[in-house]
Amino acid sequence: MAHSAVFALGPYAMTALLGVALAAGIGITAVGPGGVLLTIGLFALTVLPPASVAGTGIVTNVATGLLGAAAYLRSGHLRARHTRRTAILLSLTALPGTPLGIWLNGHTSRASFGLLLGALTAATGIMVALRLRRAVPHADAHPRFGDAGAALLGFVVAVVSGLFGLGGPMLAVPLLLAVGVPILPAIAAAQVQSVAISGIGAVGYAVHGAIDWAMAVLVGVPEMVGVVLGWQLARRLPARALGAALAGGLLALAPYLVWRSG
Numbered sequence: 001m002a003h004s005a006v007f008a009l010g011p012y013a014m015t016a017l018l019g020v021a022l023a024a025g026i027g028i029t030a031v032g033p034g035g036v037l038l039t040i041g042l043f044a045l046t047v048l049p050p051a052s053v054a055g056t057g058i059v060t061n062v063a064t065g066l067l068g069a070a071a072y073l074r075s076g077h078l079r080a081r082h083t084r085r086t087a088i089l090l091s092l093t094a095l096p097g098t099p100l101g102i103w104l105n106g107h108t109s110r111a112s113f114g115l116l117l118g119a120l121t122a123a124t125g126i127m128v129a130l131r132l133r134r135a136v137p138h139a140d141a142h143p144r145f146g147d148a149g150a151a152l153l154g155f156v157v158a159v160v161s162g163l164f165g166l167g168g169p170m171l172a173v174p175l176l177l178a179v180g181v182p183i184l185p186a187i188a189a190a191q192v193q194s195v196a197i198s199g200i201g202a203v204g205y206a207v208h209g210a211i212d213w214a215m216a217v218l219v220g221v222p223e224m225v226g227v228v229l230g231w232q233l234a235r236r237l238p239a240r241a242l243g244a245a246l247a248g249g250l251l252a253l254a255p256y257l258v259w260r261s262g
Contacts, residue, residue, distance in 0.1 A: 004214035005046045013045045014218075020045070021219035025226020028169055028194075029068045029187065030233045031246040034226070035061055035194075036121060036170045038219060040253060043114060048212060050113040054105050054165025055205030056212045058198050060220040061167030064227050065194030071231040072188035083185040086150055087192035090172060093154030094196035101162020102204040108163070117164055118257030120171070125250030128174045128243055149179070154193060162201050167194035174246075183242055184234060 009017065020041035027034015038060065042053045072078045078087065108116070157172045164170075169190035176186035205211050234242065 004212050005048050005052070006212070006214045006218055008047050009045070017041050017045045017219060018222050022222040022226045022229075025064060025223035025228075026230035026233065027226075027246075027249075028064055028167070028223075029071060029191070029227050029230035030237075031173070031183075031187070031230075031242050031249075034169070034230065035064070035167045036117075036164070036250075037253075038223060039117065039165055040121075040257060042165075042215070042219070043117065043257075046215070048215070050108055050110050051105055051205065051208065051210040052212050053113070054102075054163065055202075055208070055210035056216050056219075057165035058161070058167065058201040058205060059211050059213075059216050060223055061165075061194055061198035062202055063220060064223055065167050065191055065198050067224055067227045068191035068231065069188075069195060071228070072184075072191055075184075075231070075235060077184050077188035078192070080185060083189050086176070086181070086185075087189040089147060089150040090154035090157065090168070090189060090193035091196040093151050094158045094168075094193060094200055097155045097158025098162040098197050098200040099204055101159040101164075102201060102208075104159070104163045105165075106208070113164075114257055118254050120160065120164070121250050121257060122254035124171060124174050125247045125254065127178055128247040128250070153179075157193065158197050161197045162204070165201070165205075166197075168197045169194055177243065187234065 020037050024034045024037035024041070027037055035057070039053060039057045042048055042057055048056065069078065077083060153172070153175050157168050157175065160166070160171050161168050169187060172190040172193055173186045176189065177183060202211070
């Protein structure tokens with residue numbers, strides 16, 4: 001606890017980090033990729049190295065994933081057979097994918113971490129923006145992209161999430177949208193995968209001593225408050241508005257991350 005990066009935070013940085021954590025929680029259940037905001041905040045506002053940024057971020061996603069999955073189970077989106085099947089397939093791929101991502105993180109410098117995070121953020125924003133140009137799938141639509149496709153998608157998401165300390169929705173939701181899954185079922189399935197990725201990732205980073213537990217508590221509390229708020233917003237706002245907010249936010253953040261890595 002005495003070596004936590006929390007004690008190196010000034011008043012401005014701490015206030016900004018708490019605000020980012022709240023926004024991240026809202027984004028997780030409202031649009032999916034909110035968790036990347038926490039990774040960005042930890043990278044930009046603290047002195048944590050890439051491994052600790054990823055490890056601290058991913059451990060908070062265990063709680064937010066459980067809370068998000070419970071919220072979408074309550075709203076009924078996880079009770080649909082197709083959504084449950086997708087969630088299970090995505091989660092199973094976390095077993096091989098997440099450890100590979102953790103290994104890759106150990107071979108990534110802080111500068112490279114920022115550049116890769118910026119590139120991922122931009123690519124995800126562009127993918128969502130392109131998807132918005134097509135018709136938004138009806139909430140009851142059940143696209144069939146096959147079990148193999150779902151497994152491949154889940155593996156890629158798990159590797160990237162393990163590398164950056166994300167829970168999964170950052171990439172899973174845009175990819176599911178790209179293959180025609182409606183936004184709320186996509187977010188619901190991604191919450192379940194988030195629990196699997198975060199649980200495996202938390203163990204992996206803990207073994208390497210790469211989790212700042214005090215920092216995780218500091219950002220985890222407002223993040224969980226945000227999860228509940230985001231779930232409420234997701235059920236009240238139009239799907240196209242959520243997608244537009246997601247794309248705009250990611251595209252706005254990408255240049256900053258590239259600049260910050262320099």
